[in-house]
Amino acid sequence: xxxxRARPFRPGSxxxxxxxxxxxxxxxxxAVADGAGGDVVSADSMQAYRGxxxxxxxxxxxxxxxxxxxxxxxGSVAEYAGLAHxxxxxxxxxxxxxxxxxxxxxxxxxxxxxxELPPAPAREQRSRWERLYDRLGAERxxxxxxxxxxxxxxxxxxxxxRRVVRALELWALGSSLRPSTARLWSEEVRRPTxxxxxxxPRDVLLARIxxxxxxxxxxxxxxEVRRATAGPVSATxxxxxxLREIAELPRERALDALITRTGRYAAYQRKWMRxxxxxxxxxxxxPPGEIADEILEVARARQRLPAGRVx
Numbered sequence: 575x576x577x578x579r580a581r582p583f584r585p586g587s588x589x590x591x592x593x594x595x596x597x598x599x600x601x602x603x604x605a606v607a608d609g610a611g612g613d614v615v616s617a618d619s620m621q622a623y624r625g626x627x628x629x630x631x632x633x634x635x636x637x638x639x640x641x642x643x644x645x646x647x648x649g650s651v652a653e654y655a656g657l658a659h660x661x662x663x664x665x666x667x668x669x670x671x672x673x674x675x676x677x678x679x680x681x682x683x684x685x686x687x688x689x690e691l692p693p694a695p696a697r698e699q700r701s702r703w704e705r706l707y708d709r710l711g712a713e714r715x716x717x718x719x720x721x722x723x724x725x726x727x728x729x730x731x732x733x734x735x736r737r738v739v740r741a742l743e744l745w746a747l748g749s750s751l752r753p754s755t756a757r758l759w760s761e762e763v764r765r766p767t768x769x770x771x772x773x774x775p776r777d778v779l780l781a782r783i784x785x786x787x788x789x790x791x792x793x794x795x796x797x798e799v800r801r802a803t804a805g806p807v808s809a810t811x812x813x814x815x816x817l818r819e820i821a822e823l824p825r826e827r828a829l830d831a832l833i834t835r836t837g838r839y840a841a842y843q844r845k846w847m848r849x850x851x852x853x854x855x856x857x858x859x860x861p862p863g864e865i866a867d868e869i870l871e872v873a874r875a876r877q878r879l880p881a882g883r884v885x
Contacts, residue, residue, distance in 0.1 A: 585611065588662060588765045589873055591675040592617075592682055592847055593772030594840035595815075596782040597858050598865070600633045602772065603675035605866035610671035610873070615661045616640045617676030617685050620814050622649055625802050628795040629816055631786070646806040651684050651691055658685035662765065672765075679846040686763045700809075703742045707735055719745070726751035736813050768876055770869050771847045772858035780837055787816075787833045796820055796828075815839060 589606060593599050603614045616622065616639045620630040624641035632640055638661045643649050662672040662685065674685050683689060707715040716732035723745045730737040730751060741751035774782070799820040802811075812818065816832040823831060847853065854872055856865055 584874075584877055585666065585669050585671045586766065587873065587877060588666075588672045588674060588686065588763075588767040589869065590617075590682060590686060590767055590769040591673065591772065591869070592679070592769060592843075592850065592853075593677060593858060594774075594779060594843040594847070595631075595677050595836055596779060596786050596840065597677075597772040597774055598782075598862055599675050599677060599772060600631070601862035602858070602865045602869070603673050604633070604635055605862050606869050607671070607673040609866055609870045610673065612671030612673050613638055613661075613665055615658060615665075615672050615674045615685065617658070617674050617678055617682040619649070619654070619678040619681050619810065621676070622654065623647070623811055623814075626798060626811070626814065626817070628790050628793050628798050629814060629820075631790075645802055645811050646808055648808040649810060651680055651689070654681055655684040655689065655691070659764065666765065677843050679843065679850075682769075682850075686765075686767055686769075688762075688764060699746065700739065700743060703739045703746075704735075706742070707739055712738070715742075718742070723750050736809055768873055769850055769853050770872075771850065771853045771855045772865070773847075773855050774858050778859055779840060783836050783840060784833050787829060787836065790816075790832075791825065791829055796825065 589610060589612075591599055591603050591606065600614075606612075607614050614633070614635075614637045616633075616637050618630070618640075620626070621632050621637075621640045623630070623643050623645055625645045626632075627641070639654070639657055642657070658674070658681075662674070665672040674682065676682055684691075706718075710718065712732040712735070715738055716727060716730075719730075719738055719741050720727035723741060726741040726745065730741055732738065737751065744751055795816070799817060803817070803821050807817075815836055816828070819828045819831040819835070822828075856868055858865055
């Protein structure tokens with residue numbers, strides 16, 4: 575990073591870093607923030623909760639929008655978006671560079687653009703759809719969703735209670751689990767932005783996922799989960815990767831389930847990444863400082879961005 579310090583980064587743009595879980599986003603984002611003279615703003619739906627630092631792989635370094643919600647809080651994309659916009663604007667006004675980093679695609683977009691989000695349903699409406707799902711069962715509830723919102727039903731498995739319920743909520747609000755491409759993937763951004771995507775060979779990524787899962791168990795994730803689930807947790811937290819498995823299964827089975835489920839989620843993230851307009855892909859199979867150097871060099875070359883466009 576010595577070369578980056580010798581050639582200071584001119585603030586004014588947002589640098590965003592997306593990648594699948596275990597691709598090294600945290601270390602890269604921190605190195606980029608150091609080189610660009612800024613702070614990292616998290617775009618991770620689970621890291622926003624405090625109380626599960628091991629399970630959600632929270633950074634040790636203080637990071638904006640990490641650990642901001644209690645486990646019982648039902649956070650929303652809309653609530654996160656307001657906080658992210660405020661953090662980004664504050665950094666830019668201070669003459670510093672926001673480095674938005676995370677693996678939750680919708681949260682990344684919410685941080686960068688003004689999404690047209692449907693209003694949050696009233697608590698009693700959510701309970702209504704949850705009761706309906708439980709009464710009908712997974713297949714019939716999904717069939718009902720398919721009749722009401724075929725595009726939304728195509729995005730979710732029948733056994734995914736949380737997302738089927740959310741899709742039915744959205745249908746009742748006149749929206750969909752699969753919003754129009756133009757609305758969700760518009761290139762219009764609030765601030766000049768360059769989005770970088772970390773890419774790894776599949777076998778390397780899967781090896782990293784397994785290594786990280788094993789490290790979580792060595793670090794005491796089982797005790798962490800027991801403490802967290804001793805009290806109330808929101809529906810969002812209950813869906814965190816590994817939470818239910820670690821809480822309910824013997825250690826080896828829980829470890830295997832966490833590795834498998836994380837691998838599936840990483841595949842989903844890789845698909846999501848391919849849909850981001852203007853994405854600059856970066857080889858992540860090397861040291862974080864080296865990756866950060868490349869990101870900063872690209873950013874320096876693109877600092878004359880047209881306002882309001884993804885770079």
